Amino acid sequence: MTPRDASDGNDSRWSDLDRPPLNAAALRRALVREGGLWTEVEVVQQTGSTNSDLVARAVGDKAAEGAVLVAEEQSAGRGRLDRQWTAPARSGLFFSVLLRPSDVPVARWGWLPLLTGVAVATGLARAAGLDTALKWPNDLLVTIGGEERKAGGILAERAGDDGVVVGVGINVTLRAEELPVPQAGSLALAGAVTTDRDPLLRAVLRSLEDWYGRWRAAGGDPAASGLQEAYAAGCATLGRTVRAELPGDRSIVGEAVAVDGDGRLVLATGEGVQEPVGAGDIVHLRPA
Template sequence: MTDAPGASGRWSDLERPPLDARALRRALIRPGGLWSSLDVVEATGSTNTDLAARAAAGAAEGAVLIAEEQTAGRGRLDRRWSAPARSGIFFSALFRPGREVPAERLGWLPLLTGVAVATGLARAAGVDTALKWPNDLLVTVDGAERKAGGILAERVAASGGGAGDAVVVGVGVNVSLRADELPVPTAGSLALANAVSLDRDTLLRAVLRALEQWYGTWTASGGDPAASGLQETYAAGCATLGRRVRAELPGGRELLGEAVAVDGDGRLVVATDDGERHPVGAGDVVHVRGV
């Protein structure tokens, strides 16, 4: 666990100082708040995997696990990625919506996280972050959209199931990656998007505070995306809507059309050329061109 600067070798890259876990706890953990614990580890394979294990063992809602480096980070469709140590914000958070949110509305939790991350980064980094349905975070680099981060949500069944079931949501954002460090040429980072701040402590505080606020509003409305304002806010920040898209569906099927809405279940609605509307809840969506 990382608690304070000063450990041997941790300042080897002065442009990428370590996180201050004690300061983050003081800023984020408070009586009556969502966040119940916050740990920072030097390196791990996947914060989602580690926190899911804690959730299965009964960890409280609001646990946050942050890694300075992830060596086997996971995205949707079991994609793998990694980044240099201390070059981004990599964390997972544990939620237990319980009886407050019906199971059919839990699909909104990763979309809610996207809205919160975009909100936090806009405030702390001065970077406009768009959302690509369902889980990608986009920034603009040299006039082009680039993926700078992603979100992965996973259900964790508690012993005995029922209301104790949990959702672990993982977030990864490229912060200080330089062009020669990008995993693929089409990726991006906050640095390449000319962020006004690359201070990861500041970014994490802003993102986690926005996530706490949105989660509280959403659960208070019973997970209703319309009543909580989540559906409208997500649509306003979603770069996929109004675009020509190709949805690569399970079973090798494809759907080509215009993304016209995100429905009440968080699914992307694609209008095909024959006038039919198809809700897409799973698969990969590719932006083909602007409409």
């Protein structure tokens, strides 16, 4: 699908006054500055996937590092493991950013989705007044009625030899009757002090710029940059008994005891073995 610019005439964008459109010009004024990370902020009315669009631009050398693409609505948004991510128009923040960490060893690029998780959680804590948590590797959790719910997710994809596109989806004003599954949530349902998406997006992108700068300055070292410690502090998976559903229909049950230097989740199994998990689906198990 071809992106439709948010400036296109479309009366329907005013059909829900609780969900006003983003102010693209104000976002650019606030975020794009000399010497800063963000070089371009574009808001489109609708597209299939901001990640797919930005990867295509990056590979075609039509986007510089720091390009930000935001969609008011996505018709083919993707999460991890090829899961679909859909939500009503203007009910959330759906955006992708292009990063080119050329001075960081490629072996450390796997930290970028975890870094983004820390940045999103930090930014939302400041702007929305919410205590969010991270489910390894990259789900954003909020608490609603004493229960953990997923309110956001992150997907990183390679873009050519030197680029990574990181996509973020956050449910902001999704109402209870609009939740795609009972385990989903939104910032509004969790009691956010504001659901104005403009300051929320600014806070998240400023936090991402800060964490990305620290990580690059440390050569991508997760310990030296403080990233590994910050991720562990905000990770709701650690200390829990979990089931890791791995490729090849294999699964492991154990206690999540650490996130190692490669960003992998380390499980201590009942056999006394510590096993690192680099990919797979993690299920938080309830205590017996």
